[in-house]
Amino acid sequence: MSSLQVPFNKPSLVGNEIKYMRDAVRRGQLAGDGTYTERCCNLLKAQLEAPSVLLTHSCTAALEMAAMLCDLGPGDEVIMPSFTFVSTANAVVLRGATPVFVDIDASTLCMDPDAAAAAITANTRAIFAVHYAGFPADIKRLAALAKTNDLFLIEDAAQALGSTYQGKQAGTFGDAATFSFHETKNVISGEGGALVINRPEWVERAEIIREKGTNRSQFFRGAVDKYTWVDAGSSYLPGELIAAFLLAQIETQDAIRKRRLSVFDTYFEAFEILAEERQITIPKTPPNCVGNGHMFYLLMDSLGTRTEFIKFMKQRGVITPFHYVPLHSSPAGQRFGRKSGDLSVTDRISATLVRLPMFFDLGGDVETVIEIATEALKNK
Numbered sequence: 223m224s225s226l227q228v229p230f231n232k233p234s235l236v237g238n239e240i241k242y243m244r245d246a247v248r249r250g251q252l253a254g255d256g257t258y259t260e261r262c263c264n265l266l267k268a269q270l271e272a273p274s275v276l277l278t279h280s281c282t283a284a285l286e287m288a289a290m291l292c293d294l295g296p297g298d299e300v301i302m303p304s305f306t307f308v309s310t311a312n313a314v315v316l317r318g319a320t321p322v323f324v325d326i327d328a329s330t331l332c333m334d335p336d337a338a339a340a341a342i343t344a345n346t347r348a349i350f351a352v353h354y355a356g357f358p359a360d361i362k363r364l365a366a367l368a369k370t371n372d373l374f375l376i377e378d379a380a381q382a383l384g385s386t387y388q389g390k391q392a393g394t395f396g397d398a399a400t401f402s403f404h405e406t407k408n409v410i411s412g413e414g415g416a417l418v419i420n421r422p423e424w425v426e427r428a429e430i431i432r433e434k435g436t437n438r439s440q441f442f443r444g445a446v447d448k449y450t451w452v453d454a455g456s457s458y459l460p461g462e463l464i465a466a467f468l469l470a471q472i473e474t475q476d477a478i479r480k481r482r483l484s485v486f487d488t489y490f491e492a493f494e495i496l497a498e499e500r501q502i503t504i505p506k507t508p509p510n511c512v513g514n515g516h517m518f519y520l521l522m523d524s525l526g527t528r529t530e531f532i533k534f535m536k537q538r539g540v541i542t543p544f545h546y547v548p549l550h551s552s553p554a555g556q557r558f559g560r561k562s563g564d565l566s567v568t569d570r571i572s573a574t575l576v577r578l579p580m581f582f583d584l585g586g587d588v589e590t591v592i593e594i595a596t597e598a599l600k601n602k
């Protein structure tokens with residue numbers, strides 16, 4: 223084992239995090255929905271031109287709220303990619319509804335709209351799209367599909383803050399969208415998330431669901447004179463310390479994105495020729511899209527090659543994890559959901575994808591990673 227250690231991810235302070243957290247303590251409110259939560263929401267609302275943005279304690283929580291807003295229940299089906307994080311499916315399962323897993327497109331690694339169309343039945347209520355690696359899914363086609371079939375469209379934009387599709391931000395296309403500020407994402411607060419509501423009829427109910435089923439938010443705005451229990455809900459809001467940390471990150475998001483995109487470009491240029499020679503695939507920004515540098519991955523030609531690659535990199539001190547066990551082949555996926563159509567792209571991608579280190583302070587280590595990875599690939 224070499225002494226060099228390049229982790230896959232490392233959270234960084236990028237601006238006023240500590241200053242804002244101190245100020246939050248000084249102000250005397252550490253529970254949620256104080257000044258810092260409001261400032262975060264206002265910035266995100268402006269960026270996403272949304273009627274409402276609610277901070278949550280995770281993207282998982284925001285997805286649960288979205289599933290409640292869709293009024294999902296037993297018998298209802300929700301179409302989603304099999305190649306996604308468990309939270310996309312859990313939100314549906316927690317409502318007693320059935321996730322229906324479909325294949326992804328081999329070039330974007332996002333839901334294949336044809337597979338989604340083929341999965342629609344009389345019981346389908348919603349499509350949960352995922353913007354994988356910060357590249358937007360074919361969201362206009364998915365939105366058209368949802369509209370034609372009278373389905374809700376939810377964007378799991380956990381990885382896609384700041385990405386655009388035809389000049390429009392990811393998270394602006396669905397009835398609602400969810401973002402994650404988990405420490406592995408671009409803009410972070412340790413744990414954290416946001417629910418973006420683009421459907422005005424949902425705004426009031428979303429506030430109620432988030433505040434334990436009470437009309438507390440309306441009460442504090444002076445819109446009602448009593449604060450009481452009015453609907454089913456839970457506690458989905460983060461405290462002010464999280465929001466204070468997050469505000470500093472949101473304010474710096476352009477610089478964060480720029481830096482990550484520059485790492486992405488460095489990787490891309492380094493592996494472009496080699497990828498062709500060695501039958502490796504590297505991510506390509508889909509037409510009319512701008513990514514946010516969330517991730518850089520390599521697709522190997524087999525599971526064996528990937529296993530060797532990860533081992534070689536680890537021996538040299540570089541951590542390069544794979545991603546998602548497909549949900550359709552996971553124990554809970556088989557128990558709670560079903561698959562629709564052929565999922566061969568998902569199976570292949572899941573067996574061959576490996577992610578390279580990508581974080582704000584990666585700095586010159588990007589060259590080290592490239593050097594060692596090049597050696598690994600030439601040995602293959």
Ligand SMILES: *Cc1c(COP(=O)(O)O)cnc(C)c1O
Nearest residue numbers: 280281282307309380402403404
């Ligand atoms: C990270 C991620 C989530 C979960 O985010 P949390 O904030 O950790 O709950 C959900 N979906 C996708 C696609 C993700 O990448």
